[in-house]
Amino acid sequence: MPDLVAVKQKSLTCHEEERTPMKSLKDLFSTGSADQQEIYLSADAGFGKTAFSKYLAITWCQSHCHDEKYASFNDDELNTLFDFKFLFLVLLRDCTYVCNIDDMIEQQITRKLPPSATIHEVLRREKCLIILDGLDEWTHPLNSCDEVTEKIPHRYVRDNCVILTTTRPWKLGVSNLKTSQINKKVELIQLSADSTQKLEENAIRKMTGVHNDRVLKSKIQDFNKVIRDRRLEHMQVIPLLLMYIVCLWCNNIPIGNSKHEIYTNIIEFLLSRTSKKHPEVQPSRESSASEIPEYFKSHEFCKKFYSLITSLAELAYQTLFNENRENTLLFDRTVADKYLKADHMKLSLLSGILSESRSKTLIKEIIKVSFSHKTVQEFFAAIFISSQSDAKKIVVEKCRNVQDILDMSKVCEFISKMNADRMCAISHELMSVINEDEKTREYRTRIGDESMYNSPLYSIQEMFMSCLQEMPESENIQLCLQDFFIDRDTRVHIGQLQRLSKQNKTNIKSLYIDIFYTSSSLREIIDLFSLTDLSHIQKLFYRGGMKKEAQISQILFPNLQSVTLLGGEWKNDEQNLSENLARCQNLQYLDIGYFTLSHKILETFFNFFSGQKAMKVLILRNLDCREHGRQGCKRLMNLDLSQHSTLSELHLEKLPARLQLNISTPSLVYVKLQKINLDESSLLLSRDMVNIERVELGYIEMSAGSLQNFISVLENLPQSVTVEMKAIKPETEYDRVRENIRRSQTFHVIQEESEDKWQPFEFKSKE
Numbered sequence: 001m002p003d004l005v006a007v008k009q010k011s012l013t014c015h016e017e018e019r020t021p022m023k024s025l026k027d028l029f030s031t032g033s034a035d036q037q038e039i040y041l042s043a044d045a046g047f048g049k050t051a052f053s054k055y056l057a058i059t060w061c062q063s064h065c066h067d068e069k070y071a072s073f074n075d076d077e078l079n080t081l082f083d084f085k086f087l088f089l090v091l092l093r094d095c096t097y098v099c100n101i102d103d104m105i106e107q108q109i110t111r112k113l114p115p116s117a118t119i120h121e122v123l124r125r126e127k128c129l130i131i132l133d134g135l136d137e138w139t140h141p142l143n144s145c146d147e148v149t150e151k152i153p154h155r156y157v158r159d160n161c162v163i164l165t166t167t168r169p170w171k172l173g174v175s176n177l178k179t180s181q182i183n184k185k186v187e188l189i190q191l192s193a194d195s196t197q198k199l200e201e202n203a204i205r206k207m208t209g210v211h212n213d214r215v216l217k218s219k220i221q222d223f224n225k226v227i228r229d230r231r232l233e234h235m236q237v238i239p240l241l242l243m244y245i246v247c248l249w250c251n252n253i254p255i256g257n258s259k260h261e262i263y264t265n266i267i268e269f270l271l272s273r274t275s276k277k278h279p280e281v282q283p284s285r286e287s288s289a290s291e292i293p294e295y296f297k298s299h300e301f302c303k304k305f306y307s308l309i310t311s312l313a314e315l316a317y318q319t320l321f322n323e324n325r326e327n328t329l330l331f332d333r334t335v336a337d338k339y340l341k342a343d344h345m346k347l348s349l350l351s352g353i354l355s356e357s358r359s360k361t362l363i364k365e366i367i368k369v370s371f372s373h374k375t376v377q378e379f380f381a382a383i384f385i386s387s388q389s390d391a392k393k394i395v396v397e398k399c400r401n402v403q404d405i406l407d408m409s410k411v412c413e414f415i416s417k418m419n420a421d422r423m424c425a426i427s428h429e430l431m432s433v434i435n436e437d438e439k440t441r442e443y444r445t446r447i448g449d450e451s452m453y454n455s456p457l458y459s460i461q462e463m464f465m466s467c468l469q470e471m472p473e474s475e476n477i478q479l480c481l482q483d484f485f486i487d488r489d490t491r492v493h494i495g496q497l498q499r500l501s502k503q504n505k506t507n508i509k510s511l512y513i514d515i516f517y518t519s520s521s522l523r524e525i526i527d528l529f530s531l532t533d534l535s536h537i538q539k540l541f542y543r544g545g546m547k548k549e550a551q552i553s554q555i556l557f558p559n560l561q562s563v564t565l566l567g568g569e570w571k572n573d574e575q576n577l578s579e580n581l582a583r584c585q586n587l588q589y590l591d592i593g594y595f596t597l598s599h600k601i602l603e604t605f606f607n608f609f610s611g612q613k614a615m616k617v618l619i620l621r622n623l624d625c626r627e628h629g630r631q632g633c634k635r636l637m638n639l640d641l642s643q644h645s646t647l648s649e650l651h652l653e654k655l656p657a658r659l660q661l662n663i664s665t666p667s668l669v670y671v672k673l674q675k676i677n678l679d680e681s682s683l684l685l686s687r688d689m690v691n692i693e694r695v696e697l698g699y700i701e702m703s704a705g706s707l708q709n710f711i712s713v714l715e716n717l718p719q720s721v722t723v724e725m726k727a728i729k730p731e732t733e734y735d736r737v738r739e740n741i742r743r744s745q746t747f748h749v750i751q752e753e754s755e756d757k758w759q760p761f762e763f764k765s766k767e
Contacts (some may be wrong), residue, residue, distance in 0.1 A: 001077070002052050003192050004028060007185045025080040028186065029162060037162045038181055042169045043188035046240035046375055049166040052188060053089055053133040060087040060129070085126040090234070092138035092153070093329040099144045101130060101163070135167035137329055137374070148276055151175035170406040170459040181647045191236035199242060207250040208239060223267040224248055230257055240373065258470050260417035262297060263379045267309070267353070271301035274351040281347045283307055293387070295418060308344045312353065315339040316380035321398050328372060333367035361746045375410055382414030384611065391415070391422045396429045402437045402456045405430055409463040416467040420477055423467060427479040431507065434460065434482065443483070444510050444539045447591040447617060452512050457483040465496040478503045486525060488516040494593040501529040511538035516567065522551050531555060543567055553580040562589035576606035577601060587612070591619035598626045604654065610640045621653035633657040636679060641665055652676055664690065671695045678702040685713040692717070696724040698760065711737055715746045720767045726753050726760035
């Protein structure tokens, strides 16, 4: 059983995630609903997503047909899977021509079974578990259906049907799935210390034949010393890499200090082992010394079978990056035969570098071929690309957007070791591709306390840090990165991130700093990563702690368009707060929250925003008055946004004092007001607001006249407006207004407010 964590958004308005360890399969599948459930399980390559999918299938088989010979299944797991009448394991890598889950099941599974009830009837009637393995290995086939092309396979909604989809994290980031499409988000995380020890123990016992516990313990200690001495702990926590490392160690083969060296040593081991077992298989021709790249010259069998390696490299590249993005991982034997001679094919299959699967129809036998794992295919594809004189052109042609780049991330890591200069040149070209991507433009303008882990650009940073780890230490090695993310997790690889930030001072377009869970101050982060004079930066996200002095002025640069500032003392900076923000001459998106300011500065603050007429989105929340507190501050403050001509979104929440608010501007589309006290002269709507679509009012105090005026204007606007209201004071007036809305022919009630106030009163006006 792998280590799993459930990932859940803390609240509807906060993108921060809560992570809870899962102790059993019951935790994974307990949904608390009879309706169809969508579970997404993500993990990086090699963490064991496919192995876990097969593990579930084998456990389900054991639960329905118990065999006493196998004692490795516990009762809880068996009981959990016994609840499912049917389990369908669909490998998405094999689904190249279909886009509907039912069709996938028919294509892969039910054609091989005797005729019975149709699959549609089974899925509708019975409790079923459908496992879709490898979403990142699937793309919607061209012209396969008339529906809008989706990033996930089409599915019908059915009661009692659970769909578990496995994927690499970046695919979820670029798929833009709605919250309603994901009932449970789970991560298959790196091995814990206990899991690592158990897997090592099982593997070393199997490979060495040692069963004496004392001797076995000694061998495991020796193995872990090698891991520590070579600083390979980051690979030890990935099941696939751990198994490869154990294989090398048990056969007294050098492990290597990088991903490239490890995979090279694995290929050397597989070729040497096969050559000794099958001496009749010899290379078709010897390669000259000039043909063989430097990184293979110390490997006897890689040199001996270099012609095979080059053939496999071309096969890997042509299949992994074919134009249609179909049959990339599992391809016809005829495709492999185009690049591999008969003796090459035989050796590849005997060594396990390639594997073969056969299926029969009534008229012919279908033979499919695949590499042993996607990362092995990516390693060989990198060999091909790095050997080409136009390697930069090849990569850029295949990388048309951020998703394409992430799909090639592992290949780029391998290229970084094979030819660091070429990878540097490639990164320069990828910079413009990333710049022009829609996801990038959206991220650089979006504001709010978002989770960086959901951003594809965070995955781009991880990719380049891994590339840098493969490269030699040299001042000439420079990778281009424009979007930086700094928090307690990224600082684990602080050396690579420092190198990247210093190399890209003039390239940085966005900066994400979250020091809430660290002991660092903002000043320390600025010094550590050389974050001064960032002339091209467009977006800033900063989250500090309530007891950390912010010194925000150090990172407020003139070209900033989007700024999010959350949490901090802000003592030294607050006197010049407005002036510091005014330095950002292009500022259009602003979110400020969780600060305590003096009453005088707060007044200046609101006046400043009244005059910033080029804003598009403004969010002010959780601001405290230092002298009076939020509740005790009774003096009137003015926020007049009526002269703004581009403001489309406004969110005000938990602000001190009594607020005289005027938001009568035609450009506003969305307004959200939460937990504020409005003066009776406040103007929430006017007939000039011809673009307003949605208004949310929650836990606010407003006069009866203001509330009545709001409803009156709403009735006379030409467009339909959706309104959410809950817990408005005074309650008597609020109750009366709701009753009038229910009776009115002008409004349509969507839902009633729940007693606990969690569900708001929602209605919309008619056009």
